[in-house]
Amino acid sequence: MKRSILILDDKKTIANVISIYLSNEYDITYFSNPILGIEWLQEGNIPDLIITDIYMPEMSGDEFLSFLKKNELFKSIPVIILSGEESSDIRIRLLEEGAEDFILKPFNPLELKVRIRKVIN
Numbered sequence: 001m002k003r004s005i006l007i008l009d010d011k012k013t014i015a016n017v018i019s020i021y022l023s024n025e026y027d028i029t030y031f032s033n034p035i036l037g038i039e040w041l042q043e044g045n046i047p048d049l050i051i052t053d054i055y056m057p058e059m060s061g062d063e064f065l066s067f068l069k070k071n072e073l074f075k076s077i078p079v080i081i082l083s084g085e086e087s088s089d090i091r092i093r094l095l096e097e098g099a100e101d102f103i104l105k106p107f108n109p110l111e112l113k114v115r116i117r118k119v120i121n
Helices: 012-022 034-042 061-070 088-096 109-120
Strands: 003-008 026-031 049-052 079-083 101-104
Touching (some): 026 034, 061 088, 079 109, 088 101
Parallel strands (some): 003 049, 079 101
């Protein structure tokens, strides 16, 4: 049985690129904003990993990470932040708040694949 990954990014092209590189090994679920991702989680879906951007409409990746890590049902789900945010302060803060990794966009899909394996395999 494949492990599952939830992708949250307002840019569908990012999810498409990730899916191309990961769909042979993982079941991929994609939503364009964290609100839809939360609804999906609350329906009882628990992925093995979440990949999220920071800047999205309706709810930021920061707020989503905070929601996740404060919720007993979801706090153990590992999160990788995939974002164009270059501020070292923001990256450090998100790692301290519970993100397992932070990868800058543009990213190498093969590097992402290796980092995912290190987190969930």
